[in-house]
Amino acid sequence: MAITLAHSRFSEFNLDPALAEMAEAAPGQQIIEAIVRLEDPDQIPPRFTVVSRFKRICTGRFAAADTWTIRRHPNVVSLKAARPLGIHDEGGNPADLIPAQVTPTSRRSSAPFTGRGCIVAALDFGLDFAHPNFLNPDGTTRLVGFWHQGAPYDPARPNRFGYGRIFSQQEINAALRDSDPYQALGYHPAISDTGGDGSHGTHTMDIAAGNGRAHGAEPGAAPDADLIFVHLSTPRLSAAGDLGDSVRLLEALDAVNSMARGRPWVVNLSVGRTAGSHDGTSLVEQGMHELLRLGLDRAICQSCGNYRTADLAVEGWLRDGEYRDLEWIIDPADTTANEIDAWYSGRDRFVVGIRPPQGSAFTEVKLGEVSDIVHEGALIGRIYHRKDDPKNRDNHIEAFLYPGAPPGIWTVRLSGEYVISGRFHAWIERDMARPGAQSRFDRRITSQSYTLGTIATSPLVITVGAYDANAEGRPLAPFSSCGPTRDERHSKPELLAPGVGEVAARSIPRDAVQQEGLLVARSGTSMASPHVAGAVCAMFEAAGRPVSI
Template sequence: MVRGPHSEPVPDDATPRDPAPLDPAPLCFTPLSGPGGAAPVDMDVRLQRLLAWRQHGQSKPATASTVADEVAVIAKVSDVARFEALSEVTPGVVVGGIAADGTAIVTARIPVQRLDHVRSRGFVLSLKAAQRLSRELQATVGEIHARPEDLPPGNPHGGQGVVVGIVDTGCDFAHRNFREAGGGTRIGKLWDQNARGQGEPGFAYGAVHSAAAIDAALLGAGDPYAALDYWLDPAEPAHGTHVMDIAAGNGAGTGIPGVAPQARLIFVDVANSDIPWSGSQVVGSNFGDSVQLLEALAFIFREAGSTPCAVNVSLGTNGGPHDGSTLVEQGIDRLLAQAPNRSVCIAASNSHEDGIHAAGTVPAAGSHDLAWVVAPGDRTQNELELWYPGSAALRLELVSPEGLSVGNLEPGESGTASQGGQVVLFAANRLSDPNNGDNTIGVFVAPSVSPGRWVLRLTSTTGDPVPFHAWIERDDKGQSTFEAPLDNTHTIGSISCGHNTIVVGSYDAHKPALPLSWFSSAGPTRDGRQKPEVSAPGHNVRAAASRSVTGSTRMSGTSMASPAVTGCVALLLAEAAAQNRSLTAAEIRSMAVQAARSDPPVGAAWDDRYGAGRVWAAGMIALL
């Protein structure tokens, strides 16, 4: 199961096993179905093939012009403005202008899973393969009004005197955007939790690299990565490098600074080795229980000391109770209450269109069937988690795709099923979680188990109706889904439900209508609180590329939106310090919400995806 940054896949901890051999049978065609079961037979054959790959659990790899699971297209459209306004569409160029018949040939990039949706629009007359056009970080900084000329006169420049902390993966300390004019580093500390080392007191694992050690590596004659013994994949742009540049890059390499370019930086390359990511032990485990994640945050705040500090976390999973009760969320709230002038911004998640949430009520008399669909070509493990009130009790019967009952689990019971001496199925019907008192059902299915339509048959054992919410865990290489019709509410991530964190959704700053990103997850929390708080540009953001020294790369995701808000908080904290004012985390969060701009969103004080609206750096500072 993949756990990692919101915007890009990370490697599985173990290579999935091939499914168990099936009985020989003649090959036969399976009709390709789009949303609602409609077969897009009028679609370009190559695009149909990409859809077929996805429906069978296979991903399209990234290319020089696209990210993973995205395809470059050329389209003939009757309305360019409406086509480019679709949040799924990253526009390229209009080829040759508008013809006499009113049509135009345009290039664009579209996520594979949204091809049929885009193709079905009436103004899309044809869809083929094409090339893409990239976007720049300056669209983010300009749209949120974080440029120096947008801020009040006398505002401290670029977040000077503030620490921006990044908890992520992959810090390219050698990129010019994170170096001073003389070549030295802007990074005060880099804690690589994955390294073999002794750490330092209180954080006694991994390797902690000081600014002096980073400078020695940068200013020496050899390879700086070898000198520091810190390695980055040369073939894959590092997620954390991109995120850090959005929040606080100085533009010395790319020419385009981030939101708080004068802030001091602290980076934790977070490990997740304290969480089981494979096998039946994954049931009930997610980032919300990660000691290493919580320690990363504690480390940053310790290093910052009394200096104002804004931290970004663009990580997450789908599981968990979604009520703010995980230990990491509780720990973050406590860290924020420990001292003033602290803030943590967290990406909302990119799961809105993934079919990973379901909700319903088990009737007082009778059962409720919850269908869980694993694609035929899915060679990854799959995991589901269901939460319901602690005052209730549910019996679970698991029914296989063949229509056979695997067995029943009464409240408080768990069970396993084995093949070839290995556990391939595990389910737990757990009562009274210690953090919130609620009950939870978890189901794990190994890669070797039959794909298809699994059914969780739920029966109330107390004779009362029982409301529930369920989530399928994130799996970037073979996402299983609930059966349509889908409920895409409550899709924010596993650590995005705390009380004083600022959770951030994504929209596209490159389009006049500023549409929501199609992937940006929705609130509220399971206990009914309004998350996300705000939204920010996260669509097609071009920022620093690792191992390039001065280069940039494009990424999309709420991972790219969250650091924009982190940078805004850094600007706010710098101004507050200049006024000799202290701000609590609750006040910072409130200012972000109060200053948020609407239209869009329209018609509500809070939108389940935009939040209170689009972040406004200048407006936040004006509230001081």
């Protein structure tokens, strides 16, 4: 993209930087998935095809060439690109596998309410639908809905979203009667078993609502609930992989609400990212907010993230005329793209600069401008400095480094040109394309506060952190992210739940065809959130009437 074109369009439309990058790189007819916020919910801009609606928040599709036209529409308040979402999980390893015949330490005591008549849904990666803990005593499935977003679309089995495959309860039961149910259904959870310790979604669903039928297993908090599972995916990947995105997450929530058919439901979300506004104003959070406001007997539980000590967050203050340097470390083994995101008060005016390793000069960008990052004659990134974000009226800095940018210590300089507040926060986006290749801030400047995941700050979503139930005093797990939110709400996370060494169902190994009730221990806030989701489901049953949580 020519910088003059980028500058003129960016200044005129104040476009979301990620969407600007996507639209300019794509061929004109390539379809883009995005989220839009409308002023009038009944006035849809031309050329924007709505997929899911949550009052003023809509997901949809449009051609890349129409991006600027849609953003220009007077009814469009904000237009955001789909952003990747990955699991919140410290993981496990083969040494943590628990043989089915060995009884682990009990996780829960029996309770009078078990979620009967209600639904636990998980939006996650990899469900072993044949695990005994997800079956009724007669061997039939407890699933009332199962959508694999990454499966090839079959026009003979259409769905209103236009992608993926929704398996019916009848199809799942027919597969369960086969000697190889995974081949019969055309779905194997091993597509998400990248570490050899089982799929993430199998484990989290069991913590929330497993019935304990596997020998040695303990029931979840809602063992009699019916189940819905959505295997998240994104056009960035093939059918395999543990990566979803913000657009398809909202569409998954829409699907859960439809599949529930008016019954009480709770969704567990153990996914997230780190870059973003962290104040509840992201469009995906606003979409969740609108969905929860549409009725009673519905709830969303979200893991808070595992970023407390990940060196991905910085916060501070600037005075008028001062500057602050943020050291951004990129490992030589990191060949992926990297991203940094910073926010500050709309009453202030900063100048942002970026300097490469061993460089002597900064590329400076004033408020309302965009600039290429060039190193040794090559375009290696771009930096955007947005004025007056339409969601929260704050100013926003976003820098992208492309694959091939030199490793080492980059310096991001924030300078206070006109300062009234001076408060700023910055986050590095987690690297979900290549685990182990995470860029980070210099530890000497990082904060363990303000480390919540990007979609864990919605006011109506229950945000859950992790504690170690196996240690004396049940301390906060060392990885569990901490608040407050960027807008200084200290209520997040609202709850803590066990999240260290949690034993639950393990999906079948890749080359096996018969599930024998395997278990595995895993750690992470991913394991904490489903404890709360199951408990909320049981509360819906206990209430015996429509309630809000």
